[in-house]
Amino acid sequence: MPYDPLIVQPMREELTSAGFTELRTPDEVDQAIASSGISLIVVNSVCGCAAGGARPGVKMSLDNTKKPDNLFTVFAGQDLEATLRAREHFKGQPPSSPAIAMMRDGELIGFMPRHAIEGSSPDMISSALKRAYDEVCA
Secondary structure, eight states, X not given: OOOOHHHHHHHHXXXXXXXXXXXXXXXXXXXXXXXXXXXXXXXEOSSHHIIIIIHHHHHHHTSSSSOOSEEEEEETTTSHHHHHXXXXXXXXXXXXXXXXXXEETTEEEEEEOHHHHTTOOHHHHHHHHHHHHHHHOO
């Protein structure tokens, strides 16, 4: 059963206010995955590591010269079908929330699962993402 939409709205807005586009249906996910260039896809969550690490770290990472062309998010525990479809595109990765995926032209090129987020500070997450952006973003 999905979480109450009123509970998750502030968690959604934390990313949408930073320029992320929410993907709420499988079709929206498929269209987003087909986007050209580098896409960052955040699997958002209500858990503490999303609140204390993933969301703030992702937002901080966007303060960088190089950054992804596209910013997308799905919400695990809320948009169930969209999250399932996104995970289908993260080939070779087990389901994880939160998680941060980087894709180039629809192909997975980087993945930060929950176990890499748990216990990491926003600065650590941001730094790892900025290194990845500097390596793969134009």
